[in-house]
Amino acid sequence: MPDPLDGLDDHRQREQLSLLRVNYGETIESARLSRLLLGFRSQKGIYKPAGSPYALWVRETLRGPYPDQEPEYRPDGTWTYRYSPEGRKGTIDMSLDTNRALLQCQEDAVPVGVLRQTSAGRGSSAYEVLGLAYVAGFDGTHFLLRGEPIEWETFGPAAVPGFPFRPFEERNPRESLEWRQLRDQRFGVVVRRAYHERCSLCEVGYRVRGRPLGLEAAHIIPVSERGTSADVRNGLLLCRNHHALFDAFAWAPDEDLRVHVAEDAPFRESAAANCVLEWEGRRLPNLPEKADLRPAAEAVRYRLNEFTQFWRY
Numbered sequence: 001m002p003d004p005l006d007g008l009d010d011h012r013q014r015e016q017l018s019l020l021r022v023n024y025g026e027t028i029e030s031a032r033l034s035r036l037l038l039g040f041r042s043q044k045g046i047y048k049p050a051g052s053p054y055a056l057w058v059r060e061t062l063r064g065p066y067p068d069q070e071p072e073y074r075p076d077g078t079w080t081y082r083y084s085p086e087g088r089k090g091t092i093d094m095s096l097d098t099n100r101a102l103l104q105c106q107e108d109a110v111p112v113g114v115l116r117q118t119s120a121g122r123g124s125s126a127y128e129v130l131g132l133a134y135v136a137g138f139d140g141t142h143f144l145l146r147g148e149p150i151e152w153e154t155f156g157p158a159a160v161p162g163f164p165f166r167p168f169e170e171r172n173p174r175e176s177l178e179w180r181q182l183r184d185q186r187f188g189v190v191v192r193r194a195y196h197e198r199c200s201l202c203e204v205g206y207r208v209r210g211r212p213l214g215l216e217a218a219h220i221i222p223v224s225e226r227g228t229s230a231d232v233r234n235g236l237l238l239c240r241n242h243h244a245l246f247d248a249f250a251w252a253p254d255e256d257l258r259v260h261v262a263e264d265a266p267f268r269e270s271a272a273a274n275c276v277l278e279w280e281g282r283r284l285p286n287l288p289e290k291a292d293l294r295p296a297a298e299a300v301r302y303r304l305n306e307f308t309q310f311w312r313y
């Protein structure tokens, strides 16, 4: 299936949606968004460019008039998000141009960009770009927005995929570099969200001006040319130190997600001040609360085996 953005006649709409697509998961300051995004400076809520039948983007503000809900993520990086329609005097009015423009997007399967405010205040307002979404329905109180899947070939915009864990993915040889980067980017974002932006081992996590810092999404089955899975279940969110130690086989989790630490005496001595030893034999303290986003047994077994092999001699 071809990229649905290629079918859009309005080149400005195509350009703006592409911009939102590649910024999936990025936190961007409002001042910059005002320069990048049509209508951002003047419009809150749903933005419909003049003369277009479609909405271009929707944004949720921190102290908006409508109750906010967290997006729900799936293992492949797709998500669903419930978004309130606009109203007049506190009552939903579906005849408003903006609401109708979103319904038109649903009718013609045209995606919209979705942004969510992460910090407010003078000079420090920022938004996270959730990415592109399709309007999947309206339930009487909210629009149901469904995040764009990355595997167009398999799923298309309307299908709801099942999610068997595949440790190695069969990559489409025609997949462009852009899509490959987008896949890696999604892996990072979904892992970050699933672990609530804190290291799985020491639970450290920082945010400066709404932007998360110091954390990295680690692949449990190491990255290789074979197409290591970009599924969140092949990931752990780690601070930079614990990621470096993980990559060097200083520690590894087992199938119960308990921490194994290398027996190597010089390493253990050097790590005395580090959380690794403190957590030896215990379960990783920070894991996704949804079981279907936690590390897959198959991935963890693979890693533990590599860890054992590494220290064999």
Ligand SMILES: [Zn+2]
Pocket: 199, 200, 201, 202, 203, 204, 238, 239, 240, 241, 242
């Ligand atoms: Zn850590």
